[in-house]
Amino acid sequence: MTADSKKEKIAEIKDEILKRVRPTAEEKTKLESVRKGIIDDIVRIAQEQGQCDIIPLSVGSAERSTWLHGNHDIDVFISYPEDIPFDEFHGRSHKILMEMAKTGDTWEDRHSEHPYIHITKEGFEVDLVPCFRVKSGAEIKSAVDRTPFHCAYIKENIRGLEEDVLILKQFMKGVGVYGSEVRTGGFSGYLTEILTIHYGGFENVLTRAADWKCGVVIDLANHQTLEHDHPLVVVDPTDPKRNVSAALSLTKFALFIDRARSFMKNPSPDYFTPKEYPPMSSEEFEKMMAKRGTEMIGISFQTPPKAEDTLYPQLFRMEKSLEELLERNEFTIVNTFSWSEEGEKSIVFIELLDAELPPLQKRAGPPVWNESNAETFCKKYKNNPNTFSFAIENERYVAEVPRKYKTAEYLIEDLIFKEAALGRHIRDSMKTGYDVLREKEIMEIKSESFWKFMNEKLTAQIEP
Amino acid sequence: MTADSKKEKIAEIKDEILKRVRPTAEEKTKLESVRKGIIDDIVRIAQEQGQCDIIPLSVGSAERSTWLHGNHDIDVFISYPEDIPFDEFHGRSHKILMEMAKTGDTWEDRHSEHPYIHITKEGFEVDLVPCFRVKSGAEIKSAVDRTPFHCAYIKENIRGLEEDVLILKQFMKGVGVYGSEVRTGGFSGYLTEILTIHYGGFENVLTRAADWKCGVVIDLANHQTLEHDHPLVVVDPTDPKRNVSAALSLTKFALFIDRARSFMKNPSPDYFTPKEYPPMSSEEFEKMMAKRGTEMIGISFQTPPKAEDTLYPQLFRMEKSLEELLERNEFTIVNTFSWSEEGEKSIVFIELLDAELPPLQKRAGPPVWNESNAETFCKKYKNNPNTFSFAIENERYVAEVPRKYKTAEYLIEDLIFKEAALGRHIRDSMKTGYDVLREKEIMEIKSESFWKFMNEKLTAQIEP
Known part of the structure; x- marks a missing residue:
C-alpha cells in the first residue's frame, strides 16, 4: 500500500466509523432537553431551599461534544463556594440530592468518600455530584473538584478535533483499552481528549503511539514538575502534580502501542469493534483443559458489597500473593485471573502446570558460617527419622525432607488466612465461607x- | 563439658587415633629399606647410562614423617639440571624410567603431559617422576618441579607437629574432605601440613576452621601477592603466585567448617572413621524412589579412556549444562550427580520433580517496543492454528503454545548434542552410542x- 492510498484508506475508515459513532441530531436534541431539565430542577430546588450560592455545571463528554452515539451518560456537578466547611457542604448538598432523587425514574446513593447520587431519567444515566468551586485544579478540596477544570480545558482546546476524539475513543473501545476503572486499567475519556489535542488528531496519536516506549512524558502546559513512575506520564494541564494516565496499566499501554502500530500498517474497520467471546459450554471447557493438560483451581467466595474499583485491587493482590505463595512451595503457575459478579460470587483462578508434587522436597538451609541459623536448621532436620538425606552443597546445608504441601489445594486451605495477602473486604467475605473449586466444580458454574x-x-x- | 574436661577428652582421642594411624616400627623399617633400594637402583642405572648429573629425591609424606599407617606410597623424583632442553630431558628420563620399570613387580606408564611411571614393589606403590632442579618454586619449568620445594619446606617447618598432621589427615579422611583429586575437591596432604604449621597443631586448626567464612586468606611467608577467587586462599610459601587450596571445592570447604565446629563441641573418635554406605539392592532402590516420588534419569556411555582428573570436570560440566537446559524448558531439578567406572560405563544422573510436563507451554516474547523481535515473535505464534492464546502481559507478548518437550527423556535425546556443553572426551564417547536410563534400566545395573x-x-x- 502506498502512503497516499493508505491515507485515503484511513480517511474512508474514519468516515465509515463516524457514521456509526456520531450522535444523531435526534439524540442530541433529546440529551440537550434532558440535561436542561436537570439543571433547571437543580436551580429550582436550590432556590426553594435558599441555597442561592450553588451553580450547576454540566461537565460530561456531552458538554465537550465528544460523546459516542448510544452513550446515555449525563454528568452534572453542583458547585459550592470553596470556603464553606465540609459539614455544611455535606448537609446542604444532601438536601438538594434528596430532592433531585425524586425527579428521577430510579435513583441510588453512590457516594463513597464523596457524596453523590445516580439517577435514571428518560433513558439517561445521570450522575449528580456536589463539588467545591476552587480557584484552580491545583487547589482542590475534594477529588471531584478537578473535573470542571478538565471540562473547561477540553472545551477550550478541542476545537475542530471533536470527531477525532470520537474515532480514537471508538478505536480504544474496539481494541479493548478504553476505560479507566481499576478492572480495566485503560485510557480515560479525558486522557483520550488530551492525547488528541497534544498530537493533533487521530492518525497522529496512533503514529506517535506506535513508537512509544515505557516512560513517555507528555506535558502540554509545560509544567515540568513531578517525576512519576508510570509507563505513560501525561501531566494534567489543570494540575501540575497529577498524572492523567496514572490508572493506565502497563498491559493496556503496551496493547495500545501494538494495536496502533498494527492499524497504521494495515488500516481496517475491524479495529473499531470489540472482540466478543461467546460463552463456552462446560463440555468445551473440559475438552480445552484436557488439551492444555494444566490444572485449574478456583477460590470462590461471596462478592463483598463494594464498588469494583475497591474490589479489583484486592482481587489482583490476592492473585499475586497466591502465585508467590505457591511458587515458594515449588508449584509452577501458568496464569492467574479473577472473575466477579456483583451480589454473586467472586472467584480467583490459579492455573498450574501441575497441582500435585512428589513427596520429597529439597530444602536449602543457611550457609555453614551463619552459625545460629545453621544450628536451628540442623536441629530441625539432622538426625530426624523423616529426613531422606542431610548434606552440604556449596556453602549451604541441604535437607531432603517429606513435603508438607503435596497438593496446591491443601496448601491453599492451610495457608490462605495465614500467609496470603487478603484485602480486608475479601478476608471478611471468606471468613463467612469459601470453596476451593477444581475442574468438576468449575464446570457446574451456571453464569453466562x-x-x-x-x-x-x-x-x-x-x-x- | 567443661573446657578442661573437653581438653582432656580430645587428648585421649588423639592418643587413641595415633595408635591406629602411626606407622609401626616394622612398617617404617620396611618402607625405609624399599625406598633406599629404589634410590640405589636409580643411581646405579643413571651411572650405567652415563647420566651423572641426575639426583634422586625422596619427596612423599614418608620423607616428611607425615604418612599414615597402611599407606604404602613412595614418591621418588629424579631431578635434572634446569638448563637442559625438554627434548633431552624427555629422552634421558625415558631411558632411566624404562630400566626402573624392570625393577618393579609390575609397572605402568602414567605420564600425561609429564613423563612418569608407577611401579609396585614389595607391596609398595611407587611413583617415579623426573623433574628439573630449578632455583625456587616460583621458577618451575614443569608442574612437578615444585614438589621438592614443598617437601623441603614441610621438613624444615613441621618439627614437632608430625603427629598433629597424622591426626588432622585422619580427621579429614573420616569426615570425607581429604584428597585433592577433581572428583573429591578436598584438602591435599601439603595443604593439611601447611594448616597444621600455620595454626600450630590439630586442635588449633579445628578451632580456627570452625570460624572460617568464604574468603579466608593464609599467607605464611607474607607474600601478599595475587588475589584468588577461591573460598580458601593459602599462598604457597614456596611460590607466591600459587594458591595451595585452589582445588578445594566450596562444598568440601564448608563441610570441613561444619565438622570442625561439631567436633570441637562434642569431641568423639567417630569423626576419624569414614562413613561406609553398603550397596543398596535394586529392590531397595525401587522402594526408595517410590517413597521419594521423584524421577531419576541416567545418561550412560562408555567411560572415556582418560584419567579421572580429566574426566570429572567434563562430567560436572555436563551435569550443570543438562540442569540448565532442562530448567530452561520448565523441568524442576532435584539433584544431579555422576558415577564413573574405569573401562566400564559412566552415568550422569538427573533427578527431577517430574519427568513429564503438560502439553501447554507459556512463552514470553519481547517487549512491544522491541519492534523487530516483536515482528518475529508475532509471525511465529500469532494466528498460528496451534496457538492456544496470544496476548500481551505487562510490556510483553505472551503466547500459549503446544509444548515441544513434554518429557525430559525426549528433550535429552533431541538436544544433548545440539545444546548441552559436552567435554570433548565425553562427546567422542557418546557419539559411539549412549543410553537414556529410567528407573527400570537403572535397576539392571550390576556393579557393587x-x-x-x-x-x-x-x-x-x-x-x-
Missing part, C-alpha cells in the same frame, strides 16, 4: 457472563 | 560400587 469470561481467558487472541 | 554410590547419593547424612 462467567463462561464468556473463561472463554476469553483461555483463548484470547490479539486481532486482527 | 555403583549401588554403594547410589545409596550414598540417596541417603547421605552428615554424622555424627
